[in-house]
Amino acid sequence: MLDSLCMCIVSTIKKILTVLSTGLTFCAMAATYYVDSGFQGESPSGESWFSAFPSLNSALEAASTNGGGQIWVRAGHYKPEGSSRDATFRIPENTALYGGFRGNETNLNQRIPRANRTVLSGDIGRIGSTTDNAYHVLTASGNTLIDGFIIQRGNANSIKENRFGGGLRVVPGSRNIQVLNAIFEKNGAESGGAVHLSGGELMLSNCTFYSNSADTGGAIASQGESSLKIIDSTFSSNFAPKPGGAVFVNEDGQVEIGNSSFLYNSTDDFGGAIAAVCSDASNIALTLSDCRFDQNSARNNGGALGFSGPFIPVVENCTFEKNFSPRGAGAIASHAGVRTVVLNAVFAKNRGSKGLENIGNDASSRIINSAGEARELLEEAARKLQLQDSEETVSEQDSEPEVRTLPDVYVHRGKDSPKIKLRSIVSEAPYTVLVLGDLTDDVFIQHYRFIEAAARDFYPQGIRFYYIYKYLRHPENNGYIKPFTLRARAQHTLVAKEQLGTAVPWLYDTMDNDTAYRLAGENGTGIFIFSGSGEEIFSGTLADHARLYEKLTELSSPVTEPFDIETLPEPTLEPVNIRESQLVPRVKVSMEDRLQPLEITPGQTRQPYFVKARVEGSEALLESGDGKLYLGFHIDPLFDVEWNNLGEPLKYQLKTPSGVVAPSINSAARVTVAATDTEPREFMLQARKLDLDKPLTLQVTYSVHRNKRNIEVTQNYLVYLQKDRFGGEVFGRQIPLVTPAESPSGESSTTRSSSAYRAMLRRYDIDRNGKLTADEVIGRLHTYFDRIDSNSDGAIDAEEYAEYQENRS
Known part of the structure; x- marks a missing residue:
């Protein structure tokens, strides 16, 4: 048993190193084919939007005939051709499939997949019935890319290969398959409801898996000697009666999952979110980093994670909250010789059997939560690897976890400015601090002054600071509404700079919110430090400014006279401030x-x-x-x-x-x-x-x-x-309508104006002196300030505001 376990550890390290050191490459594409389901012209050639193929299958056939290419698909609803359940969108080798086009783009960067929904559906038979749906919506071979699609309603419930991967079936042994910016929803199979991988190589980035189901691996199943990498993705409400509510890994799989969220996934067996199983003769290289597991459940064991067999899963910087198992560990379950490395994990409100609320393991398994012990275990395995394979010693540096680098994303610097790579901005200084924020983010408004103070302390030492204006966290609050255009988002940054009085310069995200999501996902991270080469040095929440200051000091030198934050003005925006109803009642929301x-x-x-x-x-x-x-x-x-x-x-x-x-x-x-x-x-x-x-x-x-x-x-x-992933939240919508009692003296109007004036003070009175000055107000109040200020004392008081309310038309 000991020899078998050592062999497993050795193979695990080898596979982890292979996964982390090998990047996927994609060959240049020769031709571009255009697809538009609404095109009705004669003799479509697919050479442009003006002669687009009305059928995606036609474009795939053309790419297959000509050795591959790019296929651009206009927004719409597409189904595999034919009534046979074997019908599928078969992607030939060396082909890139792009969705999310409006139909007039000349450059890939112009498309907006979230706005231009491109749906690939397996519902080829009776609408609403799954019994006659296609077995696989997509079938992919080697060196293919799928980007910007919603993939739904495949049902692989037959025999042989037609029981794997309802949404996407990767042909066994296929290499270099990449899926980006995709949504897999309501697919089903015997194994891998949305995606099935066997002996192949697959990378998934910025994908969402919602409401998929299978006997094992409700969303994804990876079997055999496969390499699976998942980053920046979300798994929600997937189900499997057998192991792996969302993901199932079996035997010799190499799996790396980073910066992803698992929510509401469930199984009747073990591993509500992820289950991994290997025998003595095989093993798995599994690493989970910077992931969140929230409200997953397993009827038997391991509400979030379930591991079985002699291998070493690594769980690092992950959060487990409100996961549940009535018959075992609420969060992580290990048995049959598993050595689970758990580092820097957060557990909160998980529920399991008595004494097993968070972690549970049998007598042959154990949890390693000491970094030193984990390092010793890996070093021991490295020595055995040297003896077994007669290879060079694996250095300590080589066995360190992969360093996260800055995603390849774009931002804008100013109004009407072209987009620029964030990497080029970061490369201008040895270290750069990036802070995500917006005018409705209560956490940002509460803590941004600490960033302002830190910038004044460390800018002289060469460290640069930037705010990145992102999608609104609480639309409607503080009076700001979700912008529909880049120009409106740019205007928001100008208002933020003015109202918050920031010295740190502002950038703003693209309209697809790619920068904010790929930096922070949905985990609440708001502050990052990157080196000039793009290596992530630090990440944390906006409230974690003490740790930020400590890291900045470590990167430069101690500040002898820190800037006094109390000298900075308080923000004019309250952390959460939705307008009171004065004239129109708000709807009641349960x-x-x-x-x-x-x-x-x-x-x-x-x-x-x-x-x-x-x-x-x-x-x-x-x-x-x-x-x-x-x-x-x-x-x-x-x-x-x-x-x-x-x-x-x-x-x-x-x-x-x-x-x-x-x-x-x-x-x-x-x-x-x-x-x-x-x-x-x-x-x-x-x-x-x-x-x-x-x-x-x-x-x-x-x-x-x-x-x-x-x-x-x-x-x-x-x-x-x-x-809408970027739709934000709304607090306190149930604001009551103010309806004071009417009186002959006009008490109703006066009371209403007084309440409105108090609301204006809360919003705009920077120095809290009970008056509104010209430099504090905006909009009509600023335009007509001199007229409203009837006594010319330089401020609008309650009586002047009431008179303005009564006389305006």
Whole structure:
């Protein structure tokens, strides 16, 4: 048994080193083929968007005939051709398949996959029935790339190879398969509901696996001598009755999973999120780093992780929270000779058998949570590797974990500026601090002054600091709404610089939010230090400024006279501040509905989106097509407009391809107590029997007032019944309407104005002196400041603000 275990350790180290030192390469593509399901021209050649193939299969056949190439696929819904369940999108070798195009792009960087949904579906038979679906939506051979697709409804429930990989089946032995920016949802199989790998090489990056199922490996199964690498991905609500609710690894697999999240995955066996099993004659090289396991469950053992067999899994810098197993370890279970290395892990609120809330192992297995002991174990295995293979000694440096490097992402420096690689900015200094933030991020607003102070201390020593403006964390809070354009996001950075008084320069993310997500994922990390070569030196949360300061001191030298943070002004924005209702009641939201922000795509229009829609769906709606649908229409403060209540302020019409939504047509009532206002107009709808694969069409007509003129606009959206990863959260939407008692003396108007003035003070009064000065206010208050300040004392007091409210039109 000892010899077998040593052999397993030796092979494990060899495989880990191979995985970490080998990068995937992709050959240059010769030809580009274009696909547009809506193209109706004659004799399509696929050579451009103007002669695009209407069929993806035609493009794949052309690539196969000509030795590969790139295939650009316009947004739409595509199914393999034919009624046989053997129908599949078969990707030939040396082929790159790209989705997410609008249909007029000339460069890959112009596409926006999240906005231009490109769906590959295995639902080739009766709609809604899985019994006649294609066995595999995609089948891939060597040296292929799949980027920017939603892959759904494959059902590999037959025999032989047709029981593996409902979404993607990798042909056994295939090498250099890469899948990027993909969503796998509602696929099924006997093994590997979404993806199956056997004796091949696969890398997955920035992928989402949702609601897939299989007997083993609800989302992914890796078997045999396979190499599987997963980074920056999310696994949610996958299920397997046998081991591995989300991922199953068997025998000689090499698996590396980093910076990924596992949520709500479950199994009736062991390993709610991940299960790995090997026999005495085989082994597995498994490393998990910087991952989060939240609310996964296993009926038998290992609510999050289940390991079996004589191998050495490495779990580093991972968080386990609220995982559950009624018959064993709540988080990690090990048996049959497993030596599990667990370093820098966080456990919280996991539930298991008595005494096994977090970790459990049998008599032949043990947990190693000492870095020194783990190092000794690896060094011992390295010596045995030298004796066995007569190879050079594996140095201590070679056996260190892989260092994370800066992703290959882009940012913008200023308004209307072209995008620039973040790596080029980082290369300008020996060390660079990057901080993610936005105007609605309560944690950022609370702690950014520590970054300002640190920048003043360490900038003279050559360390550079940048804020990166990202997607809004709490849309609606502090009055800011999700921007639809780069120009609006750039304007947000200017407002942030002005209102927060920052000296640290601002960058801002691209509209696909690629930088923020690939840097931080969904784990709350907000601060990073990178070396000039792009090596990550530090990462942490915004509240972890003490550890940041310690690391900066280590990289440079101690600061003799640290900058006094108390000399910096307090932020003008409260950490979480949603506007109070004064004129229009907010909709009532029940926490039991678990509303989720939905993906929406605004239509093309010449007019700006003065009013922006926010759409949310209840958890029940996203699961079954029956549930609640929230519509919110919000004035964007960047445009300095208000509702025109002298006319009809807003009406909407919602069209559904199937099912019903009530009311599908509605309008917002006029507010008679004031001619104009900026409060949101909200509606809560009931939906029944909606098709989750087809978008709704929302048409909105509204009237706003600006500069003594009214503007009426009609605009359209596509609403997709799936969660928007970048939709943010909303706190405290249930703000009550202030309805003071009416009185002949006009008490209602006075009370209302007083409450509104207090709200303005909370938002804009920087020095907290109870008055609003010209340098504190924005919008109409700033434009008409001299007129509102009737006593010319340089400040707007409560009486002057009340008079302004009464007289404005």
